[in-house]
Amino acid sequence: MKLHVFVHDRPVATLESADGFRHIMAYHPDVGPEQFVSLLMPVRTESYAYPDLHPVFRMNLPEGFLLSILQEQLGPHVGASPLNLLSVVGRNAIGRVKVAARGADPTQPPVAFELGAILRGDNSEAAFVELVRRYAVSGVSGVVPKFLSPNTLAEYGKGTLATDRHIIKGTTGRLPGVALNEHFCMEVSRQAGIPTAQTEVSDDGQALVVHRFDFEDDGATRKGMEDLCSLLLLRPEEKYQSTWERVVGRIKNVVTIAAQQNAALSQLADLLLLTYALRNADCHTKNIALLYSSRENIVLAPVYDMLTITVYDDYAKNPPGMPVEGRSTWMPGKALERFLQTRCGVMPAQVKERTERICEAIVRVTPQVVEAAGRYPVFHETGKRMLHAWNAGMNSLRLQKTWSLPSLQQAIEQARFSDVKPITPTPREKIGRSPLLGRRG
Numbered sequence: 001m002k003l004h005v006f007v008h009d010r011p012v013a014t015l016e017s018a019d020g021f022r023h024i025m026a027y028h029p030d031v032g033p034e035q036f037v038s039l040l041m042p043v044r045t046e047s048y049a050y051p052d053l054h055p056v057f058r059m060n061l062p063e064g065f066l067l068s069i070l071q072e073q074l075g076p077h078v079g080a081s082p083l084n085l086l087s088v089v090g091r092n093a094i095g096r097v098k099v100a101a102r103g104a105d106p107t108q109p110p111v112a113f114e115l116g117a118i119l120r121g122d123n124s125e126a127a128f129v130e131l132v133r134r135y136a137v138s139g140v141s142g143v144v145p146k147f148l149s150p151n152t153l154a155e156y157g158k159g160t161l162a163t164d165r166h167i168i169k170g171t172t173g174r175l176p177g178v179a180l181n182e183h184f185c186m187e188v189s190r191q192a193g194i195p196t197a198q199t200e201v202s203d204d205g206q207a208l209v210v211h212r213f214d215f216e217d218d219g220a221t222r223k224g225m226e227d228l229c230s231l232l233l234l235r236p237e238e239k240y241q242s243t244w245e246r247v248v249g250r251i252k253n254v255v256t257i258a259a260q261q262n263a264a265l266s267q268l269a270d271l272l273l274l275t276y277a278l279r280n281a282d283c284h285t286k287n288i289a290l291l292y293s294s295r296e297n298i299v300l301a302p303v304y305d306m307l308t309i310t311v312y313d314d315y316a317k318n319p320p321g322m323p324v325e326g327r328s329t330w331m332p333g334k335a336l337e338r339f340l341q342t343r344c345g346v347m348p349a350q351v352k353e354r355t356e357r358i359c360e361a362i363v364r365v366t367p368q369v370v371e372a373a374g375r376y377p378v379f380h381e382t383g384k385r386m387l388h389a390w391n392a393g394m395n396s397l398r399l400q401k402t403w404s405l406p407s408l409q410q411a412i413e414q415a416r417f418s419d420v421k422p423i424t425p426t427p428r429e430k431i432g433r434s435p436l437l438g439r440r441g
Helices: 064-074 082-092 117-120 123-141 178-190 244-254 256-277 334-342 348-375 377-398 409-414
Strands: 002-007 011-018 025-026 048-050 097-101 160-162 164-167 199-201 208-211 224-228 289-294 299-300
Touching: 011 208, 064 082, 082 097, 097 199, 164 178, 178 199, 178 208, 178 256, 178 348, 178 377, 244 256, 256 299, 256 334, 256 348, 256 377, 334 348, 348 377, 348 409, 377 409
Parallel strands: none
Antiparallel strands: 002 011, 002 097, 011 025, 025 048, 160 164, 164 208, 199 208, 224 289, 289 299
């Protein structure tokens, strides 16, 4: 199968695979250097061969729940090979790159999507599953549903439906109140002065609308976007198999202009501190990305997918998504301060100022969490747990004994949130000794 690759809707390359394993992308002879497909794949006459689908193309492939929906509606051949799947959804990837079969129109307008129906309608788990069913096939012509947490239909997890301008996130019984959880975490990030994707919550509190940030100021031209999972040449399922040191190293490799590199690392430092403060164990390489309009204009993407995931039973015992100095612990101590100084160029005094700024933002957002916990029953216990987690997170960032950081203890007591239900982590399945093995001793 051979597909055509477009940048800003202009054909720039072909992508093909003869055996379903080795993939080859070749630029057209007349392509300019600014029309590169990936930061790791500059325009050149020699083709790019890869033992699998190139990471930049694999980055946006649907999987799990959505893949099963696509196979149900388009046939089991969908997903039989990466190129086959890419031929179905490749025109709808986030960023400036599109992939389409021969003869397909990359400029086909998106399917109309009524956002108001989401913000004011029924967003229960069952309703969101039906929404995905309805729009899954329309991925062929403009709307791409993408599930970031693959699950079977019976165990549907946190769902994400991407439209041309927004990303719609659903809810699930396994993650009660997750839309509000993420919204308030994003609000903390915003109030701390960190570039953050804009979010809205539906009236019923069960859906989150994230405004897409891969557009230029003109509102029409797409920016390039590559997550660190792709830039580190990792498969999506390997998104946790990295370190903050490797993330910094790749950013330094790719962002070569000193001022932009310093800005990206400074913003990354804020993201790391925020991750500890909010107890986000789900910060991995797919949740960090670079945005660019050219090789001379690269920035770290705004904060997205930020939530206090450790309040949920299945994630309660999870450590940070990536280690710092080899340590995966919520009490990083001096290792975090050292990392920020030596890797990101953030001096201790700046670390203190940034930590205070994040903690003050948490204090300001806390009344909103309390109010929402009273209004939405599904969020009541989650909201209580969030404040306890945030309080512990702020305390873990007291990297020096002389630092005086705020506490949420008084707010927790005033809201009568002290009686939080203990988290009961899902027991791990024990695998017994194989009967095929001989007896010990």
